[in-house]
Amino acid sequence: MSGPQLIVTLGLTLAGLLAAYLLRRAWNDRNATRACMIAGGWAILAVALVAGSPVLGAARGIFIAAAVIPVAALAFIATGIQVRPARAATDKASIALEPSDRPSRAWRGVLRFLLAGPIGGIAEMGVGVMFTVFLPSDPQTRIVSSGLIIPVVWGALMAWTLSDDKIIRATAVLVGVAIVTFTAAYLRGFA
Numbered sequence: 113m114s115g116p117q118l119i120v121t122l123g124l125t126l127a128g129l130l131a132a133y134l135l136r137r138a139w140n141d142r143n144a145t146r147a148c149m150i151a152g153g154w155a156i157l158a159v160a161l162v163a164g165s166p167v168l169g170a171a172r173g174i175f176i177a178a179a180v181i182p183v184a185a186l187a188f189i190a191t192g193i194q195v196r197p198a199r200a201a202t203d204k205a206s207i208a209l210e211p212s213d214r215p216s217r218a219w220r221g222v223l224r225f226l227l228a229g230p231i232g233g234i235a236e237m238g239v240g241v242m243f244t245v246f247l248p249s250d251p252q253t254r255i256v257s258s259g260l261i262i263p264v265v266w267g268a269l270m271a272w273t274l275s276d277d278k279i280i281r282a283t284a285v286l287v288g289v290a291i292v293t294f295t296a297a298y299l300r301g302f303a
Contacts (some may be wrong), residue, residue, distance in 0.1 A: 115240070120167045123134035124177050128184030157181065220279060227273045227282050235286045236266040238293030245297040 134153035139144045160181065167174035244258035269286065276282045 116167050120164045120194050121176060121180055124164050124180045125184040127156050128181035129188050131156040131160075131181070132185035132188040136192075223279055223283070224274060226278070227268045227286060231283070231286050231290075232266060232269040232273055235290040235293070236262055236269055238297070239265045239289045241297045242293040245300045 131153040134149045134156070138149035138153065141149075143193060161177050164177050168176050169175070240258040241261040243261055244254045247254045247257060249257070271288075273282045273286065
């Protein structure tokens with residue numbers, strides 16, 4: 113980065129800090145100048161984007177500003193972080209799912225491994241194949257889209273399988289998903 117580009121980047125950083133300050137004050141203060149602070153904060157951001165573009169380049173300037181301004185605003189917001197002491201534990205059930213309170217058995221561990229791994233993999237491949245067959249697009253797009261959705265589906269199935277307390281239900285759902293999706297894809301065919 114050359115000297116003028118560095119100066120403009122520092123100016124964008126200061127504009128981000130000033131805009132964050134004005135917008136944060138407008139959020140906290142409920143008085144008559146609130147609208148002026150909101151308009152001023154957004155105006156500073158708009159002027160910074162427009163003013164920085166000639167020096168940084170029309171295409172690069174917006175991307176550099178889009179990277180620098182939010183980081184400066186985040187740094188300003190981070191200065192107001194308050195660390196509070198942890199609350200005392202309550203008797204209410206937590207939001208996150210708790211593992212089973214039953215004693216562990218070897219067969220349950222093996223079945224969970226099979227459900228999260230190979231059986232879940234077969235079920236997600238069925239979803240991917242069905243997605244490839246039913247997506248209304250050209251073949252290349254269908255195949256690539258299916259390849260992108262498969263890891264997400266497998267991760268979701270894996271997380272659900274490992275958090276579900278009822279192993280038989282998880283087995284039935286995964287086997288059912290595999291059968292239904294492969295059958296639907298077979299009946300439709302890859303046209």
